[in-house]
Amino acid sequence: MSDFRVKIDRSSTPTKFSFAQPFNVAVPFIDNHLEEGREEKVAIQCGDETVTFGQLAERVNRCGNALLGQGLVPGDRLMMVLKDTPAFFYLFWGAIKAGIVPVPTNTLLRSDDYAFMTEKTKCRGICYSWEYQTEVGPALKKVIHRPDTVLIEGSIDSELPTLQSVMDAASPDLAPFPAAAKDDCFWLFSSGSTGKPKAVVHRHCDMVVTSELYGVRCLRISQEDRFYSAAKLFFAYGLGNAMTLPLWIGGTTVLDSRKPTPETTFENIGRHRPSLYFGIPTLYSALLNAYETLSPKPDLSSLRECVSAGEALPAAILRRWQETIGTDILDGIGSTEALHIFITNLPGKVVPGASGCVVPGYNAKILNDRDQPPELGSIGRLLIKGPSIARCYWEDPEETSKTMKGEWLETGDTYFQNKDGVFIYCGRNDDMIKVGGIWCSPFEIESKLMEHPAVLEAAVVGEKDAVGLVKPAAYIVLKDSIRASDKLKSELTSFVKSSLAKYKFPRRISFVASLPKTATGKIQRFKLRKRELSA
Numbered sequence: 001m002s003d004f005r006v007k008i009d010r011s012s013t014p015t016k017f018s019f020a021q022p023f024n025v026a027v028p029f030i031d032n033h034l035e036e037g038r039e040e041k042v043a044i045q046c047g048d049e050t051v052t053f054g055q056l057a058e059r060v061n062r063c064g065n066a067l068l069g070q071g072l073v074p075g076d077r078l079m080m081v082l083k084d085t086p087a088f089f090y091l092f093w094g095a096i097k098a099g100i101v102p103v104p105t106n107t108l109l110r111s112d113d114y115a116f117m118t119e120k121t122k123c124r125g126i127c128y129s130w131e132y133q134t135e136v137g138p139a140l141k142k143v144i145h146r147p148d149t150v151l152i153e154g155s156i157d158s159e160l161p162t163l164q165s166v167m168d169a170a171s172p173d174l175a176p177f178p179a180a181a182k183d184d185c186f187w188l189f190s191s192g193s194t195g196k197p198k199a200v201v202h203r204h205c206d207m208v209v210t211s212e213l214y215g216v217r218c219l220r221i222s223q224e225d226r227f228y229s230a231a232k233l234f235f236a237y238g239l240g241n242a243m244t245l246p247l248w249i250g251g252t253t254v255l256d257s258r259k260p261t262p263e264t265t266f267e268n269i270g271r272h273r274p275s276l277y278f279g280i281p282t283l284y285s286a287l288l289n290a291y292e293t294l295s296p297k298p299d300l301s302s303l304r305e306c307v308s309a310g311e312a313l314p315a316a317i318l319r320r321w322q323e324t325i326g327t328d329i330l331d332g333i334g335s336t337e338a339l340h341i342f343i344t345n346l347p348g349k350v351v352p353g354a355s356g357c358v359v360p361g362y363n364a365k366i367l368n369d370r371d372q373p374p375e376l377g378s379i380g381r382l383l384i385k386g387p388s389i390a391r392c393y394w395e396d397p398e399e400t401s402k403t404m405k406g407e408w409l410e411t412g413d414t415y416f417q418n419k420d421g422v423f424i425y426c427g428r429n430d431d432m433i434k435v436g437g438i439w440c441s442p443f444e445i446e447s448k449l450m451e452h453p454a455v456l457e458a459a460v461v462g463e464k465d466a467v468g469l470v471k472p473a474a475y476i477v478l479k480d481s482i483r484a485s486d487k488l489k490s491e492l493t494s495f496v497k498s499s500l501a502k503y504k505f506p507r508r509i510s511f512v513a514s515l516p517k518t519a520t521g522k523i524q525r526f527k528l529r530k531r532e533l534s535a
Helices: 026-035 053-069 086-097 111-121 130-142 163-168 206-216 236-249 262-272 281-293 315-324 397-403 442-450 486-497 525-529
Strands: 006-009 016-019 042-046 049-052 077-081 101-104 125-129 149-153 184-189 199-203 226-229 252-255 276-279 305-308 329-334 341-344 363-367 380-385 408-417 423-428 433-435 438-440 455-464 470-478 508-511
Touching: 016 206, 026 053, 026 086, 026 236, 042 053, 042 086, 049 053, 049 086, 053 086, 053 163, 077 086, 077 111, 086 101, 086 163, 086 184, 086 236, 111 130, 111 199, 125 130, 130 149, 149 163, 199 206, 206 236, 206 341, 226 236, 226 262, 236 252, 236 276, 236 329, 262 281, 276 281, 281 305, 281 315, 281 455, 315 329, 315 442, 363 408, 397 408, 423 442, 433 455, 433 470, 438 442, 442 455, 442 470, 442 486, 455 525, 470 486, 486 508
Parallel strands: 042 252, 077 101, 077 125, 101 184, 125 149, 226 252, 226 276, 276 305, 305 329, 470 508
Antiparallel strands: 006 016, 042 049, 184 199, 329 341, 363 380, 380 408, 408 423, 433 438, 455 470
8 A cells, every 4th residue: 555655745835745656536535534543433424323433444346346346447437326325435536546547526416417428428438326326327318329338326116236246246356457647537517617528538637636735734734624515516616525634634524415505505614514614606595594583593603714715705795704704715716627716715815806816836927818917907818727637638638738738727807906916806808898988897797786785696708789889787786686676787887886996887787586506606608698587
């Protein structure tokens, strides 16, 4: 086992990583906990079910052996459509330890999406929770490339083999496949905030890097921490929050397969007492609204830090949280391509409305349309580089070369930096609006609208007026839909004009029931621009 270790020099700036050859990332994340005496410690808390590190290691081994026994070989892809339960851990890490490439996918998709992903991955195996049979089953009938192995997670009456049955029949001993730190390890699909998702290829070293640089260096995580993520395991933010960060340092993760709501969130925090909570701005807003109506108030005293990502956190939500709950929210930005957060606010150093500073070990720069650094305070495209950047988009050289430029990654986001080096989010590159020849940030307008007590959510896009000129238009979800009126529209227009430059006010306001979003909580403004919104 010692041949697969990673050595970390935390005294160095930046942190230095030395990976053994061979190296399999399942060893430091799963096996090493047994050597470090955590065999009886709880690794996973899922409702009433607990899984110790010892049980986790054994079930990972059984799962890896079961996959090999089904005919999969190292290098094969295994597609996963699994809810947030311990089985996700067994399958993901069992595949990696056996040299198989797991590909977690969004559980909220439809059959056409799963058919696309099955063809894209050319997966030899697929495992899905039985709840998703109505979408995955039809998808497998559509594809030309049908996986040889199909496993069901869950106890059901099916002719297909279950994950549990093949694990029960497999050996509890598994030697790690001798990979290398920069070998392909797992794939994730991008969230599709601007169109079709892309298959993002990550390496064995990437989870080590994000867990250490963001988790240890920024959040100061330790084995005493209990992690609870409303963001699900199937995408990069949730995968880090609820799996790689706690496994890296021997902490405990709290899982819940249900859709996150204020009710389930307060229930889990009260029952399982996590010290770290990871959410998205939409959910933080919903939590605040629910909290203010409840009596007695939910007990959130176990939380030492709250984290937000997926979409920029408006300053209004942060201030309400600080005043109402009494703790900070550490907003940050990450991406599927970078695997986790690379710019963040830090404990005790929170700047409202800002993404924060660069995570140690990463670099960031802002470039204008001429690929030159703009003047301080001027907006431009954000690029980052760091040791967790994905290798490529699978079989998509055009998108790879457009996004991954040497060591640098085009994030697709527009930012500016203030005099203190803090990065301020303006919007996605495609979402920026030029009004009267001046670039305008939709996020700035949205943040101002959300300061109004009637507004729950807002999205701003550019729309052409009667003479063909582009002007801001706002789509707004109200806290109480009964308040929708022309009078409120005028009030909101005046509210924006009162503190922002005159040209930034929305020329048209539409009240809607909801905003189109990805599973990660990102607003899909391209759907608003295409008028695909159903109010």
